[in-house]
Amino acid sequence: MPHLILEHSANLSAKADLTALCHVLKTAVLETGLFETGAVRVRAISCETYAIADELPDNAFLDMSFRIGVGRSDDEKKRAGKTIFAAAQRHLEPLFDTPHFALSLEIREIDPVLSWKKNAMHARLREPASKG
Amino acid sequence: MPHLILEHSANLSAKADLTALCHVLKTAVLETGLFETGAVRVRAISCETYAIADELPDNAFLDMSFRIGVGRSDDEKKRAGKTIFAAAQRHLEPLFDTPHFALSLEIREIDPVLSWKKNAMHARLREPASKG
Amino acid sequence: MPHLILEHSANLSAKADLTALCHVLKTAVLETGLFETGAVRVRAISCETYAIADELPDNAFLDMSFRIGVGRSDDEKKRAGKTIFAAAQRHLEPLFDTPHFALSLEIREIDPVLSWKKNAMHARLREPASKG
Numbered sequence: 001m002p003h004l005i006l007e008h009s010a011n012l013s014a015k016a017d018l019t020a021l022c023h024v025l026k027t028a029v030l031e032t033g034l035f036e037t038g039a040v041r042v043r044a045i046s047c048e049t050y051a052i053a054d055e056l057p058d059n060a061f062l063d064m065s066f067r068i069g070v071g072r073s074d075d076e077k078k079r080a081g082k083t084i085f086a087a088a089q090r091h092l093e094p095l096f097d098t099p100h101f102a103l104s105l106e107i108r109e110i111d112p113v114l115s116w117k118k119n120a121m122h123a124r125l126r127e128p129a130s131k132g
Numbered sequence: 133m134p135h136l137i138l139e140h141s142a143n144l145s146a147k148a149d150l151t152a153l154c155h156v157l158k159t160a161v162l163e164t165g166l167f168e169t170g171a172v173r174v175r176a177i178s179c180e181t182y183a184i185a186d187e188l189p190d191n192a193f194l195d196m197s198f199r200i201g202v203g204r205s206d207d208e209k210k211r212a213g214k215t216i217f218a219a220a221q222r223h224l225e226p227l228f229d230t231p232h233f234a235l236s237l238e239i240r241e242i243d244p245v246l247s248w249k250k251n252a253m254h255a256r257l258r259e260p261a262s263k264g
Numbered sequence: 265m266p267h268l269i270l271e272h273s274a275n276l277s278a279k280a281d282l283t284a285l286c287h288v289l290k291t292a293v294l295e296t297g298l299f300e301t302g303a304v305r306v307r308a309i310s311c312e313t314y315a316i317a318d319e320l321p322d323n324a325f326l327d328m329s330f331r332i333g334v335g336r337s338d339d340e341k342k343r344a345g346k347t348i349f350a351a352a353q354r355h356l357e358p359l360f361d362t363p364h365f366a367l368s369l370e371i372r373e374i375d376p377v378l379s380w381k382k383n384a385m386h387a388r389l390r391e392p393a394s395k396g
Binding site: 007009045047048049050051052053054055059061063074077078081082085089095096097098099100101102103104105106107108 | 155157158170173174176242243245246247249253256257
């Protein structure tokens with residue numbers, strides 16, 4: 001946690017740099033100050049087969065799901081969502097000049113009782129308490 | 133919103149026309165009268181690696197998730213689900229003659245407080261109020 | 265139901281046998297005694313584009329979502345989660361010797377009122393009541 005999943009129509013790869021977008025969004029997640037570096041996993045899932053709106057070939061979408069652990073306040077969650085959405089919007093701005101693009105984001109919390117995790121990156125990335 | 137996501141075993145591509153299925157399901161979504169054309173995003177995610185039931189090579193699945201905004205009644209949601217499921221079932225009917233296929237659908241609502249969206253297709257597709 | 269979905273960074277395919285993992289996890293699901301053979305669908309979704317933690321090329325993740333029908337007790341769900349997570353951890357053990365891997369699992373129940381299913385495998389796999 002947190003997981004940021006980007007589902008998108010495959011044609012988006014030719015319209016935007018999605019590797020850069022993953023980096024930009026990871027940076028946005030960390031800039032909120034609410035999440036640890038070692039925990040952030042942003043990834044894109046490209047969909048080759050789809051039917052969007054009136055099915056013009058130029059139609060494209062990016063749909064983001066942000067799954068996070070519990071423990072942030074409503075205000076913090078809203079702030080995180082706004083920050084992520086704004087970063088995506090900025091990166092994809094040229095697409096909004098066309099009448100063919102839809103962007104969306106949903107935040108969903110992970111049930112702490114019914115989730116499990118093990119992360120070998122934290123030990124490397126967490127600040128040592130003291131080097132004495 | 134709405135998002136209709138079709139996860140399927142990769143072998144399904146050889147057993148059914150999934151591009152046509154996306155179109156058929158988009159049409160079914162719109163036929164309910166509950167959603168706007170510009171908002172509908174149907175897409176398929178193909179899974180190359182899987183283990184289904186007793187793992188016979190012919191085993192295949194299609195698992196649909198319909199994520200929608202709040203605001204429809206329970207009856208409307210049930211009607212939408214039935215319409216979509218029936219359309220998928222009809223399109224994939226030959227597969228049910230084999231003992232190898234499983235179809236499923238789940239509807240889930242998107243939290244209105246923790247979601248954001250921007251859609252450049254609506255301006256093009258919404259009926260103008262008047263053309264004078 | 266149940267659905268076990270494995271989202272992973274594409275680089276994981278070179279670090280672990282994911283076909284074997286799907287089989288191992290399917291076996292773990294069945295070993296809980298809580299699910300039917302014909303219902304289990306384990307599948308992996310490979311993500312080619314991502315940004316994980318500090319974005320070292322070796323960073324990798326596997327994020328599992330287990331979606332099940334209602335009707336199991338809290339204890340049964342916890343037991344199922346522990347069994348699945350332990351099986352994944354065992355299969356991927358060498359990766360935890362590197363400071364680059366994160367594993368996670370979430371269980372989520374499917375709303376019985378807003379879900380539909382049809383499964384042609386059950387007839388083949390369910391024990392006949394009697395053969396006379």
